[in-house]
Amino acid sequence: MTDAKREHWDEVYRTKAPDSVSWYQPAPEPSLRALDELRLPVTASLIDVGGGASSLVDRLVERGWSDLTVLDIAAPALDVAKARLGDETARVAWVVDDVAAWRPERQYDVWHDRAVFHFLTEPEQRLAYRCALETATAPGSAVIIATFAPDGPERCSGLPVQRYDAAALAREFSSAFTLQRDWREEHTTPSGGRQSFQWCVFRRR
Ligand SMILES: C[S@@+](CC[C@H](N)C(=O)[O-])C[C@H]1O[C@@H](n2cnc3c(N)ncnc32)[C@H](O)[C@@H]1O
DSSP states (O other): HHHHHHHHHHHHHHHHHTTTTTOOSSHHHOOOOOOOOHOTTSSSSSEEEETTTTTTHHHHHHHHHHHEEEEESOOHHHHHHHHHHGGGGEEEEEEEEEETTTOSOOEEEEEESSGGOOOOSHHHHHHHHHHHHTEEEEEEEEEEEEOOOOOOOOTTTTTOOOOOOHHHHHHTTTTTTEEEEEEEEEOOOSSSSSSEEEEEEEOOO
């Protein structure tokens, strides 16, 4: 399963321009706003799960964040981000893995996931994700998650997704996480389409 998923995403990043994919954002504004609200020091540790070629890591490096990790199933996605970062690449830890198979070896102050959890359409995949999430966070850690909202697309990148409102996401993470804030976002795709996202910020109990 992981191999098929990896091949799918490798192919996406090998064949499409990074700024042409539907999830492309010129600037990761919702994520930066959520982080600003958490008022964390730049020494806080953050992992961007399924970070792909997102420029979130660039913006955080610019702001002086010193403990950044980006994980993605697709090495070509991370290659795009590394090429952009140039000499700053070494300031980031890069992990190529399936989040639902990954065994974290440390904990992070912030777990960030924009548009990855919603690809886990099977209960056992979501259980494995939660297992990684719980291992990689400690009481007080913040979790920022964005998925397609109930009126968002049924598929992304040709794959089916599970859509959530805030209450449904809160149920998914209720075992160890308390919902702190939620909001909806209308994302505009590069081709001008609109996609409804549900954002949630949780705190680990
Ligand atoms: C819709 S894109 C979002 C990318 C990035 N978070 C952003 O906002 O631009 C989904 C990303 O998740 C990665 N991905 C999908 N399934 C994954 C999994 N099981 N484990 C890790 N990464 C995964 C893909 O390679 C892709 O980069």
